[in-house]
Amino acid sequence: MAKWGEGDPRWIVEERPDATNVNNWHWTEKNASPWSQERIKELFNDIPIKTDEADIKITAVDKLEGEASANNRKGKLIFFYEWDIVLKWSGKLKNGTDREFSGTIKIPNLSEENDVSELDIQVSVKDEDEEGFKLKQIMLKSSKDVVREQLGKYIAGLKEEFSKGMILPKKGETKPDGIKILASGFNKKVSMEPVVNSKKPTLGLKIDTTTIKQTHKFQCTAQEFYDALTRIEMVTAFTRGAVKLDPTKGGKFELFGGNIVGTFDELVPAKKIVKQWRYKQWPEGHFSTVTLDINQKSDHTEVTLEQAGVPSAEAEVTKENWQRYYWDAMKQAFGFGVFFT
CATH class of the missing domain: 3.15.10.20 (Activator of Hsp90 ATPase Aha1, N-terminal domain)
Incomplete structure (x- = not known):
């Protein structure tokens, strides 16, 4: 995660010396x-x-x-x-x-x-x-x-x-320099004024794309991994926010405050998930195809992700955020990352 004044501003979380959960924004x-x-x-x-x-x-x-x-x-x-x-x-x-x-x-x-x-x-x-x-x-x-x-x-x-102390009073403050807190990234915050582009992307504009491939191991069954991506209460648990999810062919999903949206193309329980997937900041109307092959081994489950059609300029950021906001988050929420030797 980039710190204030460092790195890509889209992924910045503002540091506050008082660590106040302003307007209950933080999870x-x-x-x-x-x-x-x-x-x-x-x-x-x-x-x-x-x-x-x-x-x-x-x-x-x-x-x-x-x-x-x-x-x-x-x-x-x-x-x-x-x-x-x-x-x-x-x-x-x-x-x-x-x-x-x-x-x-x-x-x-x-x-x-x-x-x-x-x-x-x-x-x-x-x-x-x-x-x-x-x-x-x-x-x-x-x-x-x-x-x-x-x-x-x-x-x-x-x-x-457990409702006690969870909802804090709203500060109702803005920073003296007019900086506002906005949603961006998968589920992070931007501490900057947005640049509003009044020009619509030109339809038919050719986008330079690439394909991302990843393979990961999870300490769970294939069905448990499949459930973690298709059961709304489990998706809510690891994404830590409101979720819209219809795990049927042609069904839509919306995660991370609407920053990730798409539709399901294919669902094979404990075996495979194929979906059209886009990040909000990508060119309008542009989707990638995400294929998740789920393979249960004797003592773990191996998952291969292939994502075709990712804008080349977004490839590294997308890789990092699959790791951070999906795989690491799932392992933390459900214990899928605990391996014993």
Whole structure:
């Protein structure tokens, strides 16, 4: 990233001695995972299930995997959470043999993508004989509303707790020399007045272009990498801003405040993505063709990018920004860059 007074002005971020997040422009993020883990465990500690047929309770959290964060971008709060949860339960029939049974309740995908009322809640019992099966059916009927209620409390608490201090008062100031903060780059800021060109690019103007080729390794499955570029909540997580995304053939996308736009030409899950892709500052109407070949190996996924039709003058900057704003950002957001030797 260029510093104030250095390098290409399109990629400058102004330094401020007070480090103030002016007008909430900067991306700010709070890690909500430790708080979430404690809160979820608390919400499912010895929770009774009310039913006339049995004495049952959810005893504890058996397994909890995932993450949560709260993010502020330009004054807009974005909450990202994704958890796989396994709960333990125990109980016995009121008119049975007084045997104690135990089992699990699985919630495989608690995330902002899924409404709590639509969650897939799976109940199992350790000993599924006649009494065990009956107790399992009672749990299926009686526990789901309780589980959903407790998860609703978690989500409400997450948003309340991590909204505090995320939105700062707007300064409402401009620099004495009239410099304004404008969007540019993929998702960075320009600290300069824009040069307004009233002349439209001449249609049919020949553009000197080149092809970019890159190969990268990611510590994830091919499907996970494909999902990171086609699921809106995952794209939002690594681009850290508002996203428009329609991952279908002919569907449009818009990222980084509208600086990157395009349409999908081909989508083969876990295998390939082809899209028409352009950067806002390129000549009007000019698109490149991006082809991503996704190849899962035994212990990692190898991705080859080929981008044809990149304006030659923009080739190096485009390479650098694929690395910074896509690959590095994805590795940081999802842990795709952690390799063990």
